[in-house]
Amino acid sequence: AQKITQTQPGMFVQEKEAVTLDCTYDTSDQSYGLFWYKQPSSGEMIFLIYQGSYDEQNATEGRYSLNFQKARKSANLVISASQLGDSAMYFCAMRVDSSYKLIFGSGTRLLVRP
C-alpha cells in the first residue's frame, strides 16, 4: 500500500525567506510520481509541481522546487522568496504508475508573516 506522511501540521515563514515543507512517502513500486498541491483559504486545489521517480534532476517550477531524495523516500517542497499569497495549505501526493489513484498526505498549513 502507498502512504504519504506530512509531519508538519503548521509552519511560519517570514516574507521573502525560503521555506521547506516536508513529505515522506512509502511504496514498494519502482515507478511512481510525486506531486504537490496548494489549497488557499478560498478552498480550490491547485497543482504546483511533479517529480517522476526516474527523474535524475529535481523538478522546478518558478519559485517552487522539489527536493527529491529517493533513498530516503522524501519529496520536500521548497518555496523560495516567500510571498504573502503563499499562505495556504500544502498537500503532498503520490501516484504509482500502475494505478490511476492519487493519494494525498494530511497537509501542512503555511503562514507567511509580513
Add this chain to the structure above:
Amino acid sequence: NAGVTQTPKFQVLKTGQSMTLQCAQDMNHEYMSWYRQDPGMGLRLIHYSVGAGITDQGEVPNGYNVSRSTTEDFPLRLLSAAPSQTSVYFCASGSTSGRVGTGELFFGEGSRLTVL
C-alpha cells in the same frame, strides 16, 4: 472556461436522507474522481472512473455510489446520509495519458455537506 463544475456548493441533510452531488467537466478528460476532505486527514479518494461505464472504489467508498454514463458527468450519490459523511467533497478530473497522467488533477470548487 468552466473546467470542473460541482453542484450544490452547500447542502444540509438529515440522517437517512439521500442526495446526489453533481460533477461535470468540459475538458474531455477520461479520468474523474471524488474526494472527501476532513480536518487533519487531507483528501481521501472515494470513487473514481477512467471512462464512461467504468468505475472503481477508492480508499473510503462505503456509503457512496457513482456511475459514469457520459465522459462529462460523474455524480456521487449518498443513499442514506450519516453524520460521519459531513465533509467537504471535491470532484477532480484529469487526463490518463502523458507522463504526469492522473497525478495532475483539475478540481472543482468543492461542496460542503452537513448531515444532522
